[in-house]
Amino acid sequence: MSNTTLTYYNQNAKAFSDSTLNVDMSALYAEFLPHVAQKGHILDAGCGSARDAVFFKAQGFTVSAFDASPELAELASSYLQQPVAVKTFQELNCVNQYDGIWCCASLLHVPKAELPQVFLNLQNALKPNGVLYVSFKYGESERVHNGREFTDLNENALTHLLSHTQLKVIKQWQSVDQRPERESEVWLNALIKVVHVL
Template identity: 40%
Template sequence: MTTSFYDDNAETYAARDRKPPTARLDAFLAALPEKARILELGCGGGQDCAYMLSKGFDVTPTDGSAELARQAEKLIGRPVKIMRFEELSAHEEFDGVWAEASLLHVPRADLPGILTLIRSALKQDGVFHASFKAGTAEGHDSFGRYYNYPSMEWLQTLFDAGGWRDISINEVDGGGYDGKPTRWLHLATRK
């Protein structure tokens, strides 16, 4: 249901007026070595990837929606790998993983396994960024998209149990594609 929403609405979704989250991106990039290799999980319309490429980083963009990947390719002028999170098989290849508003679609029961794959894809001391819509129970939005809606405490416990270090979670008010006020959790951590 979630992937079909992005496939069916890819052009509209990619063309919306979305500015890259430059403050979060700059903090993420500042923690990486020069020309670092970055894996982007769920690149959406490609805006964040375009920003990271403009700063000289080696970015591998991915998305689970083939239609959204095509839209991102138009913006960034390079191929986007069509890949679901559970298909990630890289081992110690990336200096950083950027997952802005993408892992929030992973069912809670599957999240520990996906985080293990991400941890494996990172080099030692690699940097990981993810953002989630805050909540207390998983559910669907008005478009039928699934969200895991974690609390800050739930996320902290999950990442502690996964062996991550230097975990930082910021809670902020913002919005989303649905136009509704949204409580966001922005997480930064290291392998």
């Protein structure tokens, strides 16, 4: 995440957290959770308000979470009632740890040139049968909007970014933003698994 984007989240942490806490994510949970081992370990990566981590925890999953913004991580820890680490996707360096990794509207702040390595980090962090969920704003550009830097992806760009990994898209679909006044924004969603080459 760029310093510009990080500064934005640190300065607007409370407002951002409040604006996302009550967004209905049930349709996305319904796609992701059937692929996660029962009572498995889910990483909410770039957790923001920790809205999703709180839901997963309530469903009986073990949850870990991190965010690059210290201010957001502090708010998220309070809401989740457990520590939320301050780190970036580039600093994720664990192996075989998670049954599911949830990257909801978080990888979109990683510069496109750094995404191939970040996907390798995520691949390594997953258990053999683990599942990865990602979402990006739909498009093809890298852009700055309202003080934040975004990497937009479409289906082809995402598939291309995974071509050097053992990750394979098992489902991808488009959805519209669930926040009021944002219905015109389209998102690319994908479920991704590790495919082991024999």
